[in-house]
Amino acid sequence: MRKLAVLLTCAMLFIAQAYAQTNRTVTGKVTDEAGNPLAGVTITAAGSAKSTVSDAKGNYSIQLPEKATTLKFSFVGFGEVDARIGNRTSIDVNMVSETKALSEVVVVGYGVQQKKAFTGAASKIDTKEFSQLVTPSIDKQLAGRAAGVQVVNSGGGVGTPARIRIRGVNSISGGQSPLIVVDGVPFITGNLAATTNSNALGDINPNDIENIEVLKDGSATAIYGSRAASGVIMITTKKGDRSGRMKVNYDATIGFSSPGKIYELLNADQFVTIANEKRINNGQTAAAFASPTGTNTDWQRLVYNNNAMAVQQNISFAGGTQKSTYFFSLNFADQKGIIISNSNRAYRLRFNFETEVNKYVKFGNNLTLSKQIDYDQNNGTNALSGSLASALRMLPNVEPYNSTTASGYNLRPGLNQVGLGPNLISVDDNYTNPAFTLNENIYSSDKIRLNNNTFIEISPIKGLRFRSAFNYDVLNDYSFQGLDPRHGDGFSSQGYAYNAQQVFDRWVFQNYVNYNKSFGSHNIYLTAGQEAQKDQTRFVTGSGQQISDLFFVKNNFISGSAVTQFSGGGLSRSGFQSLFARANYDFANKYFFQASVRRDGQSSLAPETRFGTFPGFSAGWRISQESFWDKSPGLKKWLSDVKLKASYAIVGNQLSGFPYLSTFGAANYGNIAGLAPNLIGNRSLQWERSKKYDIGVDVAILSGRFNFTFDWFMNDIDQLVLAVPTPPTAGIPGNSISQNIGTQRNKGIEISFGGDVIRKKDFNWNINWNHTNLDNRITSLYTIGGTPVTYIPGSYNLINVGSSLNVLYGYQYAGVNAANGNPMYYKADGSLVQHNIANGAYYFASSKNEPTLGAQTSLTFNDRKYLGLSLPTYFGSVTNSFRYKNFGLEFMLRYSGGNKILNITRQEALLSQNFHNNGVEILNRWTTVGQVTDVPRVRQGQGNNINQNGLAISRFVESGDFLRLQNVVLSYTFDNKRLAEKTNGYIKNLRFFVQGQNLAVWTKYSGLDPENANQEGLDNAVSPQLRVISTGVNVGF
């Protein structure tokens, strides 16, 4: 018995031992990236059928077969994790959700690629950094976020889309903005309302964006073929995860905007002095007088809102089960502009859903619903009722209001003029009272957007995925403009009410397969498919003049309320049809090759030319994977990953309308419909073509603690569409026929560097720097009669072969003749001439103190010189992020320069020679013989002679270089564990923040902001940039 007991014990021990050897048990816990337990994770012992599932607390236990060496953790929506078992009996695993894992992949057209295998040039923009900033749309916050991507917000209008240029301006007459793709589908973007600025990209809630990828070089963009010349921006929205737990996030922000800078204008006394001096110098009598009541109106104050409120509330619900995920969000945002009539209000809903029907089939739907309401004003830079144009010129000794008039405003009865005040005459040119026009005239648009994308994915065999997606996008804009009959733009029409309704329609149908396969060290990834797109835009307008009652100009145009009623309408259509394919191959994660091709057919081109083929190629070499790299511990340690890459592609820039057709358009006569030729087409027109070259290197330093990227690029562009002049005798509309004829080139370098400078438990300092140098050059234009045309002149610019686009071109200012106050210039031969203010004629002068007029001469086109580039030649940004315990501080400095700006505001408004108010610069005007100054003598009505209005002169050309403190974010994040304890786990995370946007600008530019200049380098009465201070909270439940 004892023996037996011993035997049994031995046997049991043996068995137990054997069991332990062959059937070890491993236990552990699976959590997500935030430390939350993950239920339902499948844990498989590799190479066996043994598997288990984690429980509600994320715990698992698995018995291992003998030869198991790795455990595979898989959970849909999360990246797979392979864990080596070794001798461990407890293995805790942290899984990263696939959306999170986006940082390891590049979102390319019709698929994603592993970042390490990507051989094109793309920049990932992490929107978490700025999704809380006060902004009506994401584009307005992209400036400085990526190398090679130039984003300019001109002025402070909240509804105005940003100007985005990727790797330079890639067209002269065609589209220059990138293609914007949201969740794989080309998205309708642009400034689309009929009566206001309105940004269609604002229909995407910035909080819903998970990731933005900017595709820049040829190989990355070539899959978009004929629409890729200006780059592609891929926006990916958020998804739920499969943790089984719903995550609720609530964000609220409140902010206040004020003008970044305003002009310094003359006060009432100074105005009276200058205005009368102008008149007396012109042989007139004084007309301006100080107000007996001491009126000193600051007209800018009436236009600007110094505490323009912005509020934003956002709530999202995200989650899912093993089979399905969802993301649902609601957003309300209301942002007032700094011009009192300007505002944007948005209501946005998103519902992203996907589910696995079975092992092979996945179905999903992304729905966006959005309503945006914009209010705006007359922003015309030369308009008499332009908000800034009028405010800068209004007379400061005149009151804006007059309680004794019926309207309450200071207006001259029966005339479209501001009241005289103490002056003998009203403001020149009939500039209107901005207090009236901004308060009484209405510019509004109300837009509703529905974008729905339904897709199905079939994965019949491992590695193969077929995706079919149908997207429908409709944007309805209902715009209204009401112009009050009492004053301003509505005066001459005796009241004006206008409504427009526009409907933008687009559907996109995509079908494609992705296939990846690895055998040995060979990995291939194939994509091929088809895409079709159809666009239709329809609009109808109705309006009336001579409105019967004020009531009818305030809300909507009403039938019968107007004596004269008008209606109008229009329609445009376009279609796209494409086939595309892409093949990636790599050997041992070391050598990479990609080839892609797209064939596009486009309705805007003639049948014989409408199909085009756009190929792209790239190759990469991860030199750090070579054995010699491994053998050098120094190299391996410091440069842990180095990839060299090069790419080449031919892509296109699409044309709009039907430029190949000769067409007749409406030419009505006497209430009867007439037709007349409106376009002479060119059947041989093709896409503009961009050959894109890129050579670059990606480096990870110290195991990825720092990253460095360098790219050299060149876009060699030809077939630019230019309007080639025809003799006007041919009677051709516009006296030109479009041809694919011009060429230009953009080349430059991009540098990105970033990483953790200090990485401690309680303190982290991360720095990110990106920099771009850019050189744009026109290389040829067209020929006429065999003679090459080397420049196309504009008023202020030249499109000139050998220069960058729109180089500023004008007269060289020589200062003021101290003897008589005349402005002086240099002729091309260097001789000095003075512009006689009295008669507008030019005379030679022997010196800058020459009392007598020499021989009469002239300034001609040939006396003009290059005055500077209007496009910046370099730009970039530096972002520093600090984290100390629970505090975070981030600030971004952004810079740009190399360009010049013609300050037309200064030329035409601040130094106006009419009966207008002026800027303080005019106080330096020449008054006495011998006085040395830069500001000529003043004289009523002689603006052309004194300031050369309408032409560029070096006197008003200023440097566009600047450094901007773009944003500062200070935040406090509560400790998750303590928060959970205190709130019984109900509040998962909590963060408070204070933010400042555009807090400071360092520049020599004297205008409101160097970024107010347009692409021609001109700044004319553009509203100030917003300076925003905001605070808010994020709560997670």
Added chain:
Amino acid sequence: MSRKYKFQTLLVIVLLATMSSCKKSFIELSSPTSLTPDQALATEADLKVALYGAYAGMRNVDLFGRSLPVMGDLMADNAYQSSLNTNRYTFFNDYNDTKGATATDGNALGMWTAAYAVILRTNNIINSTIAANATVNQYKGEAYALRALAYFTLVRNFAKPYADNPDALGVPIVTVYNPDLKPTRNKVSEVYALMIADLNQAYTLMTTFTNSSMFSKYAAKGLQAKVYLHMGDKANAKTAALDVINNSGFSPLTTANHASYWANSVVRTDKLETLYEVSSDAVANLSFDAIGYLYSQAGNYGDILCSDDLYALYATADVRKALYPTGIRAGLPSAFINKYPVTTGDLSDTKVLRLSEMYLIAAEASLPTNEADALTYVNFIASRRGATPILSSGTQLLEDILTERRKELAFEGDRFHDLQRLKRDVTRSANYPATSRTVPYTVFRRILPIPQSEIDANANLKSQQNTGY
């Protein structure tokens, strides 16, 4: 690969193939808002809309929409630019070396371009192969008349007057559409010959009168009278003018209906006075660029005023004086121009040919041989305006007729061209800048420059620019 997978793969391929074989017609769209030439000029009805399109071309701001009636008086002695102005047409007020038109002048380019655009539109109608019938003939007749008017505009503004030298450089004659054509300038006489021929065609082809905004048989004849007068062909000018006076059925203006006639902005169907005018209505108009805005003082530009010497020519009883109300502008007493009074709704039209001018042509063309006729015709007008009857003879009679013409047709764009065809100096009142109060006939700027854009695009014209530019 298992059999099942094979099937599934096949399924995907089939799916893909089906979906990508989208119909080709998908991208074969045509322009939904404008018509192609084969659509636009295919039928008789198409000719009609094309004709309206040609008429609409005449309303261009640099043709009868504004520039022609403005410059025709501003370059002469009737209209001047106020010192308070919006800088429109300054060059034609001043025309000296510091402020005068150059080859790149925008108004000259606009006029040239718009006139040739009308010529293209009329050529399309005239050259149409649609079978002739009365309606088609009417359309073609109107197109011939419009083409003649376009050439008349060009040759009067861009070339020396016929009276100076018929062999001088006129303007390029284009009668077919060809974008590759690089024409040279034809002789002045050749352009006049084309106009006479076109107007003969127009007179023959047309049978109906629609309204005052469309050419009719006698409007074409009236234009021909004016063309003959410019050629110095007095006999033909008188014959043509009398044909209109006697046979057209148009009734003349009188002292009684004068004011209402000018206040009216609606197209006429009653055959009162207007042979042809360029219509602007409430919908199809130039808005702020319409001529009325340039003259109106009620919150509009009001740049251009009536010269003091012209104003002084109107006797107190002259009904025409009422068209020039007085007031203050830029601190100076001024006579305003109110021939285009309607600036909202149905805007004032631009008169191109009036029955009154036919009497004035007949009067001038009667001289020097038939003074009795001249007196009859000129006093037919004078007596219907409340003006003092003209009793003079000899050269004074010619002067009086020209003065009556100046008074009657003021601000309709004719005065300057009268002085051109008579090769007279322009002598202006003190309203004008001191440096340009006398503009001798020889001043080169009295003829507009061939636009630089034309010369740039058409090398054949390089050596044919007008003298001085």
